[in-house]
Each structure stands twice: as structure tokens, then as C-alpha cells.
Amino acid sequence: MVAYDGGLAVDFGAPGVYYYNGAAWNRLNPNDPDWLGTYGGKLVADFGAKGLYEYDGASWSRIRNRDADNTGITTVAYDTGLVVDFGASGVYYYDGVTWDRINANDPEWLRTYGDKLVADFGSRGLYEYDGTSWSRIRNDDADNTANTLVPYDAGLAVDFGASDPVAFEPAASFCDAGLKVDSTLQSGQRMGRAKTSGNPRTTTPQWGHCM
Numbered sequence: 001m002v003a004y005d006g007g008l009a010v011d012f013g014a015p016g017v018y019y020y021n022g023a024a025w026n027r028l029n030p031n032d033p034d035w036l037g038t039y040g041g042k043l044v045a046d047f048g049a050k051g052l053y054e055y056d057g058a059s060w061s062r063i064r065n066r067d068a069d070n071t072g073i074t075t076v077a078y079d080t081g082l083v084v085d086f087g088a089s090g091v092y093y094y095d096g097v098t099w100d101r102i103n104a105n106d107p108e109w110l111r112t113y114g115d116k117l118v119a120d121f122g123s124r125g126l127y128e129y130d131g132t133s134w135s136r137i138r139n140d141d142a143d144n145t146a147n148t149l150v151p152y153d154a155g156l157a158v159d160f161g162a163s164d165p166v167a168f169e170p171a172a173s174f175c176d177a178g179l180k181v182d183s184t185l186q187s188g189q190r191m192g193r194a195k196t197s198g199n200p201r202t203t204t205p206q207w208g209h210c211m
């Protein structure tokens with residue numbers, strides 16, 4: 001489910017996509033989506049082999065005749081448009097009119113923070129895109145067994161899994177439940193690891209990667 005137009009758009013599986021405005025439910029589409037997303041006031045649905053569709057509040061239009069990849073994060077709103085993971089075909093940006101392939105690799109995870117798009121390209125490392133070019137910000141494969149990365153403070157909090165220096169595996173809800181970047185992190189220590197006080201497996205996590 002995703003927040004949409006002041007309400008909630010929900011994937012109920014075979015019954016289709018419904019919209020709840022806080023009082024009543026409306027079926028928006030009879031198909032079962034692989035993924036629901038939003039960008040620029042539009043609802044986006046990956047209807048698998050039927051293609052990628054958007055809904056403007058009145059009608060649906062197919063914006064791409066291709067099945068988007070659902071192994072990680074399928075779509076994210078970025079800038080004024082939409083970024084889509086098309087698997088082996090790479091990462092595409094849709095500005096509402098045209099599609100541009102912005103990266104040829106298949107991401108394991110997509111997210112935004114600030115004005116950047118971030119992509120976990122597996123063993124290639126973690127990259128960010130500023131709208132023009134990509135830079136590798138970390139030469140590690142971020143962990144995708146839970147919530148891989150979230151915007152936090154002015155930066156990005158990333159789960160690097162077992163490759164994390166403190167070898168702490170966060171639970172599925174860890175990042176949303178309250179990731180803290182330890183205040184002992186030195187200023188200017190970008191992308192460094194914060195110190196952990198106590199046993200990271202038994203105490204409140206106080207570590208994080210930050211930038």
C-alpha cells in the first residue's frame with residue numbers, strides 16, 4: 001500500500017487495487033499489481049506482463065510496455081519523475097513524457113535521499129546519482145535481507161550486513177524503529193562507522209554509517 005492523494009492505495013491481490021479516502025473504499029483497478037508506487041501526484045502500478053501503468057485520479061494509462069523488476073525496490077519518485085528498475089535492462093528515468101536509461105546495471109535496491117538517487121548495484125558497490133552522473137559512495141554490497149537503506153538526518157543510513165565492522169545484523173524493522181548514529185562519530189568522519197557502546201547484539205543499537 002502507498003499513500004496517495006490524501007488517502008491510501010492498497011493492493012488487495014486478486015480483488016485489485018483499492019483507494020481509501022478515510023471514509024470509503026473505491027476500486028481503482030481490477031488487476032493485481034506486482035508493485036504500487038507514486039510520483040508527481042500519480043499512482044503507479046506494475047501490472048506484470050501487462051506493463052507499467054499510471055493513474056492520474058481519473059484514468060489509467062500505460063506508460064511502459066515492460067514488466068518492471070520486483071526483486072528489490074521497483075520504483076521510486078525522483079526529481080519530478082519516476083525511476084524504475086527494469087532488471088537486466090537497467091535503471092530508467094521517466095519525466096512524464098520520455099524514458100531515459102540512466103544506468104545499464106540491475107540494481108538490488110533503489111532509494112532517494114536529499115536530491116540524490118541511490119542504487120545498490122550488488123558487488124559493484126553502492127552508487128548515488130545527482131541527476132547527471134553516478135559516483136560510487138561505498139565499495140560494499142549493502143544487505144537486502146531487510147530494509148537496505150533509508151534517508152536519515154541529512155544523509156543516508158545503510159545496512160551493510162555481515163560486512164559491517166561491528167557485525168550487527170539489524171532486524172527487519174530496525175531502520176524504521178530508530179537507527180541512531182552515535183554522537184561519538186567525529187566531525188568530518190564521513191562514511192565512517194560510529195562506535196558501539198556495549199554488546200551490539202543485546203543493547204540498543206547505536207551505530208550507523210553516515211555521510
Ligand SMILES: [Ca+2]
Nearest residue numbers: 034048067068
Ligand atoms: Ca513486475
Ligand SMILES: [Ca+2]
Nearest residue numbers: 069085106107
Ligand atoms: Ca533489480
Ligand SMILES: [Ca+2]
Nearest residue numbers: 108122141142
Ligand atoms: Ca545488495
